[in-house]
Amino acid sequence: MERSLVLSIVILALINIFDSVSNSVVGPSLIFYVTEMGGTKEQYGLIMSISFLVGMVMMPVYGAWVDSNGNRYHAPYAACFCLGLLGSVVYVLAVVCPRGTVGVAMIFMGRLITGMGVAGRTLAYSYVATAVPFDQQRTTLTIMSMTRTFGMLLGPLLNLLVARVDSELILSRHLGWRVPVNPNNAPGLIVAASEVALLVATYFFLVDPPSSSGKSGTRRGSGPPVRAGLGDIWNAATHFDLALPMANMFVVMFSVAIPPVASHAFGWEPFAISNVLALQAVVLFIGMVASMWFSMKSATDISLITFGNFAFVVGGAATYLLWRTDGSTAQFILPILIVSLSYPFIGPANRSKFTKAVHNRPELENAHGIMQSLFNQGFMLGGFISPNFTAAYMLRSSENIEESGSPYELTLWTWIIPISSILMIIGLLYEEFAIGKNELGWMNVDEKVIGESQPGEMSHLLPVNKRRSSIVSIEQSLSRQFEVDRRYSVEANGICNPFETSEEVKFRNQLIKDKNEWDKLSSSPEES
Structure with a gap:
């Protein structure tokens, strides 16, 4: 370098x-x-x-x-x-x-x-x-x-x-x-x-x-590539395999509640609160490393997302039950650490799941950039809704706590965290077993294998019955903006998650191989 x-x-x-x-x-x-x-x-x-x-x-x-x-x-x-x-x-x-x-x-x-x-x-x-x-x-x-x-x-x-x-x-x-x-x-x-x-x-x-200008291979065949329209994108986005990862972006994070609850329950000033936030940042990074390790050990996307959501169920329930005016510091910090450790298990795996679902839909062949941008916009919309919802509906005012006599710092709306995570787990199991996705490999499914001698549009590098990615989809998936959207969509409290799941690594290598195949096809002489 x-x-x-x-x-x-x-x-x-x-x-x-x-x-x-x-x-x-x-x-x-x-x-x-x-x-x-x-x-x-x-x-x-x-x-x-x-x-x-x-x-x-x-x-x-x-x-x-x-x-x-x-x-x-x-x-x-x-x-x-x-x-x-x-x-x-x-x-x-x-x-x-x-x-x-x-x-x-x-x-x-x-x-x-x-x-x-x-x-x-x-x-x-x-x-x-x-x-x-x-x-x-x-x-x-x-x-x-x-x-x-x-x-x-x-x-x-x-x-x-x-x-x-x-x-x-x-x-x-x-x-x-x-x-x-x-x-x-x-x-x-x-x-x-x-x-x-x-x-x-x-x-x-x-x-x-260096300037981003560069030369791409040209596609064999006549006519411009067919691009997905808004109707195609909407129809695809309403399908379960794409809607479920999008919905997972809206599981509520309650970090915004940490300062006011710490102030009311313990009388903490910003210095003490920042100590907890610093500890949270360390645990988030540990969670990122742990999720990467499990992924490299061939843990599937559904396993990582299910574990993360299960931890959200535990952490969300503990947040309501343990955040009390008569609680201890350990009771306050424990739910924060559970949720912080588990969130990195959801982010990259959820992104990987969404990306694979997009690539498995032929009607979205030339709309990969738009769909990744849509996924990132969903992350930011969830980030906008979560603090507002938490402050307006989950936080109790000090006056309300004192008048009611209830020691709980949060309202019953806090149960939306474990409930929404339970719904995500049910959705994952439904997709895995009822729809028959079989990502875990627990179901007996006959698989077809494409011969390696098959040239042209069909690529043996891709899954069964999957056409080689088009030049447009490859350029979009390897573009600057796609990478920005992809990385930003799994940030945790502003901390970049540098890791990718094993599925994402395989998929990117596959795209690069497909790009090289297209480059060879486009550079070969037209006449014998």
């Missing part, structure tokens, strides 16, 4: 560290800031989720920007850092606004603008996909994931420093413009400083990869 590329990867790792540190400082203190400005738990949930909603809009913008400017990253990165800086300034200044609607709206606007910049951080996946050799991409992404986790570990230290802040910014002595700085809005200053540092670092040290 060239020295300039290594330096660029260091810059990407630095972006991850700064982002992670910023989130580990803002996240624990946000509920206190919203409360200070007269906000509600529902408004807190909306502010926490806004980055996902903005990401659905801005991610394609950054992707199109890179595609249109010859795979150059300086300008898009500069834009996302400038938006992050502007959003942070707005976030800090919210403290000078009147309490109530105006103050909370300023916090919301600050996080919204910052989210527009954060959406550009997915450019790292794009950069790795286009600049790093394929056999080194997993190592690169693993380093990025580890640096993200390392940034979370630095969070408690910064929160300890921020907790002692009690000062003011003097914007103009003559006009008397002063901005109070306290532990609630001081994280905005940390984010602003990190955006400036990253802007300078990327400008001087990030090296653009």
Whole structure:
């Protein structure tokens, strides 16, 4: 790997560290800031989720920007850092606004603008996909994931420093413009400083990869490839094998409930909360490594997803039963660790299951990019709904807890976590045995084998009765945007999951072999 590329990867790792540190400082203190400005738990949930909603809009913008400017990253990165800086300034200044609607709206606007910049951080996946050799991409992404986790570990230290802040910014002595700085809005200053540092670092040290322009093989035969229409995509998406992985994206994650519950039940400040979030990040990474190990040991997608959902049943039930005002710290942390360890078992396997289902449908042969984008949009929509739902329906207000006399920190709506996971498990078993998918191999099914001597459109590299992937589908499945959507759709609390299931590795190798076959066919002389 060239020295300039290594330096660029260091810059990407630095972006991850700064982002992670910023989130580990803002996240624990946000509920206190919203409360200070007269906000509600529902408004807190909306502010926490806004980055996902903005990401659905801005991610394609950054992707199109890179595609249109010859795979150059300086300008898009500069834009996302400038938006992050502007959003942070707005976030800090919210403290000078009147309490109530105006103050909370300023916090919301600050996080919204910052989210527009954060959406550009997915450019790292794009950069790795286009600049790093394929056999080194997993190592690169693993380093990025580890640096993200390392940034979370630095969070408690910064929160300890921020907790002692009690000062003011003097914007103009003559006009008397002063901005109070306290532990609630001081994280905005940390984010602003990190955006400036990253802007300078990327400008001087990030090296653009080679232009993405390239030559693809041409398809034998006359006429353009047939592309799937919206009707085909809708009809396919409503089929069980595609709808089930999409539905699994909406199993509720309750991380947004950690700060308010910790504050009410134990009186914790942001420093103590960030310790739990740092531990959660470590457990998430351990879960990623464990799921990868089981997958490499030939664990099937259905096994990994079922285990993950079963752990969600246990963790979700424990969340309701153990999160009590009279509970211990161990009771509070245990459900967090169970869910954090299990989520990585679901993400990549669920993505693998969806990708295979798309490739097994001939009507979607030339719509693989659209379907992967749809899957990623489902992930972001789930990320937007989850914090809102958790804050509005699962969290109990301190007033409600005190008036009712019930010690439970969460409402009965919390049972939607184990119930939805049980439904996912039932759906997987239905598909496996009732529909007869037989991924586990427990059913006796006669299989046909395609002869290796069969040339042309049929490929012995693919499953039974599966045509060789078309040039369009291969180009889409190996494209920059496809890789960005694929990687982002399995992030966990902002931590990149660098690992792939064994099925995904086999499938990608199969695509590359098919591409090479097409290249040989297109380069062979037409006349004997």
